[in-house]
Amino acid sequence: MKLGKPIQHFLLVAESLHHANLGVCKLLLALLFSTQFSVVVMRYLFAIGFVELQDFVLYCFATLSILGIPIALRLDKHVRVDIFRASGATASARRIDQISYALLLIPLAIVTIYYAMPLVQYSWEIKEGARETGGLGGYYLVMMMLPIACLLIIIQALALFFDKSLIHSEEVG
């Protein structure tokens, strides 16, 4: 199947979004560890604690846990039950994947965005902060991550839908 120009452009965009997202997640993971480690050191050695830092760890974690999903989707790292599926990307296995993206995954992402947006909007309007008093502000940015992740899931699902070279071809690196 020859792909049209707009689709090829789209695939390039999807790829660069994937790499950007992966970079963000790596950074978040590094920040998550180093902040949590500093919290531990400060608490146990100097008996100092900052609610803000603990909140920052939680923000990093929350963002990481949701943004990682489109990455795993693109790299085909989500668990599969391979009993009837031949190893490698056969045509029928690819067809099944395409159906699952179109019928299940993309609608799911759209429904989630649809129901999440009012929450995000409200949170954005009141400039929602962390749960605890004295905590870090800017929680509405974390709320934003759910619709963003869903958008990325839609983009990557479409990319996988169109580009068969993506499946089982990319290794981590």
Next chain:
Amino acid sequence: MDASIIWLFILFLCLVIGILSGTAVVIVLAGAPLLVAFVASLFGHFDISYLAAFPQRVYGIMNNSLLIAIPLFVLMGILLEQSRQAEKMLLNISTLLGQTKSTLVIAVLFVSTLIAASTGIIGATIVMLGMISLPALLKSGVSKRMSSGLLCASGTLGQIIPPSIVLILLGDQISNAYIEAQQTAGNFAPDPVSVGHLFAGALLPGLLLVGLYALYTLVALLFQKRSEQTSVKPEPVETLPSQDVSIFTLLSNILPPLLLIIAVLGSILFGVATPTESAAIGVAGTILIAAFSLEKAPKYLPHLCVATVGALVVLFAMQSAGLTRVDFTTGDLIFDAGSITGTILVGAVTASLIYCCYWLHRKDVLRISLSKTIEVTAMVFGIIIAASMLSLVFRGFEGDEYVQSFFSELPGGAWGMLLVTMLVIFLLGFVLEFVEIIFIVIPIVGPVILQADFNPVWFAILIALNIQTSFMTPPFGFALFYYRSVAPAHITTTDIYISVIPYVALQLVAIAIVLKIPELATWLPELLFN
């Protein structure tokens, strides 16, 4: 009987077909309920606005501070794998103990237990055991089926021996279910159940399993020997580098992970630190261990790592002596000799950690570890989120009420419920993965079953043992997949499936023992936390 039971049946059917179709399980777990709910709403049998609660549930998962420990423990395990520390341990211990059948078996179990206590990464453990121990076991004359079974089973120990991801996820779900159940039963102040309780509770049953594996394998070897006495003696072949392992090399390979395990597990079990905090310490320690054994790094790097550990020990000694405290409550900062030394040492430790990370980055260990951690974490969280969609739709069809009435009609009361739950989890283990089982089954049956007078820790450990079994039940046991990927072609898939049967039986024996003697799971948590 109304329409919703039919829709639940259709949902179940869609899930089975979807999962068996080979597409990603997460997509099916979340997408199929959505599709069924949508179609049912067209018939007026489902209130679609019920789904508006889904994003709130996702935010609940994202903000669950208990789960922060998961990416950290995963990172710890992957760093340890990438640094090849575990491989060195296995090689050295095997060489030291010699190459007879029984000593090799003991070496495999010993190293597996150590790795299990430091990480829960099942794939890495099995691949390593398959690459290093399998050739040695085969050449020493252990049959291919017995070696395969032993290696697959040993690889799953990480799921039950704390700290394990299974236990963290179970802790989260069990404590919710327990509080809900006790409140329904009229107890409005139930004792909390923490991940720490489960870690403490799983320790003895985990060691019991190791003991059972060892006992069975050694006895089976004896019988094998007796029946083979007439056959040709296997020639002694040197597979492992058999140069003398000095006691120093051995200690320098075993001691660092051992100390790290004691520090991480000890701090959780004695209630000094939360699992998340201990996991952060664990990652820091693993960075030092990885840098210590990094190949082609500057010669002073190992010395730096040792010095850093020394500085940490001094710091903790000073802290216990009360020398490092900066007193904010009185409003003034007292900078005496103690706090200044403390600050300088902390600065030095931090600098050294950053320098170690720099070298790990240069040798490409860090980048790969971070990527892999993100993938594993995403895999786990994808399923947690998908399962929350499934349970939402399940409740929307009033499935929880059907489960409740099904349970109340069971003969045998609470014990009947427990046995049915265990059977269902065991059967689900043949097709589903641990995260799916925990997040689908516990929210449904937990609030019902825990209304009975069961100890929640004991209940959780039984489930953990059961779930660990699912890793080695054919055809979808993850241990078997990983083992297949490293086993040579002359070991057929059928061989592997048959090889694990005795070990699955041993799991059932262990479950029966813990069922009969609940103290195995409850004694240590009560001792430590009360």
